[in-house]
Amino acid sequence: MKPIINRKPFAFIIPIIFFFSFAHAQIVYSDVEPDSTVRCGSAFCYKTFNLDLNNDSINDFVFQTETGSGTLLCGDCGRGNTHSVIVSPTNGSQILVSPTNGGEILKGTYPIALDSLAVIDSSDKKWSSLSDQRLGYVLYCYACGLRPPLLGNWINKTDKYLGFKLITGADIYYG
Numbered sequence: 001m002k003p004i005i006n007r008k009p010f011a012f013i014i015p016i017i018f019f020f021s022f023a024h025a026q027i028v029y030s031d032v033e034p035d036s037t038v039r040c041g042s043a044f045c046y047k048t049f050n051l052d053l054n055n056d057s058i059n060d061f062v063f064q065t066e067t068g069s070g071t072l073l074c075g076d077c078g079r080g081n082t083h084s085v086i087v088s089p090t091n092g093s094q095i096l097v098s099p100t101n102g103g104e105i106l107k108g109t110y111p112i113a114l115d116s117l118a119v120i121d122s123s124d125k126k127w128s129s130l131s132d133q134r135l136g137y138v139l140y141c142y143a144c145g146l147r148p149p150l151l152g153n154w155i156n157k158t159d160k161y162l163g164f165k166l167i168t169g170a171d172i173y174y175g
Contacts, residue, residue: 040067040083053166053175060166061095062088080141085154086132087111087162094127096120096163098153109133113153113160120163120174127165135162 038047045067050059064086074080089095097109109128114120136152154160166173 038063038065040065044068053164054168054173056168059090060093061164062090064088074139074141074143077141077144079143080139082137082139084137085135085152087135088131088133089129089164092129092167094129094165094167095133096165097126097128097133110151110153111135111162113157114163116159116161118161118163120161122172122174125163 036049038049040047045065047065049063051061051063052058053060066082066084066086068082069079087095095109095111096114098112109130111133134152135154136150138150138155150156164173164175166175
């Protein structure tokens with residue numbers, strides 16, 4: 001006589017095994033509609049945009065755009081305008097940055113502009129929790145038209161991603 005096997009438990013167990021073998025803690029990207037746009041059009045402007053990634057009412061990253069006027073770096077050319085977009089992580093969170101700085105013109109950390117399929121994880125990449133990380137910086141001097149190199153990895157880029165390392169308590173999330 002053949003033993004009788006009840007197949008009902010297997011119908012439940014097999015899908016559970018597949019679920020747990022493919023379940024990973026990941027951040028899912030969502031396109032927010034409508035997009036948020038922050039612009040500075042005047043000679044002196046400072047605007048911020050606060051980003052709360054995990055919807056806990058705590059700002060995880062602060063983006064700011066600045067436009068200023070002055071003689072900084074223009075030397076004998078007189079006055080000029082500066083335009084910059086900066087991001088600052090908060091509460092110990094970090095941003096994926098390039099290993100180089102702005103050279104002698106403007107030192108600092110420069111976040112990487114990632115492609116859509118780039119892997120963002122804890123591997124051998126450089127993460128920074130410093131404030132005022134420059135996505136882009138432009139200086140234009142009026143009198144002589146001097147325009148130093150555009151600084152930052154985000155100048156003239158579209159459809160790129162910023163690497164975030166969100167730290168909430170003992171948990172770390174990458175995205």
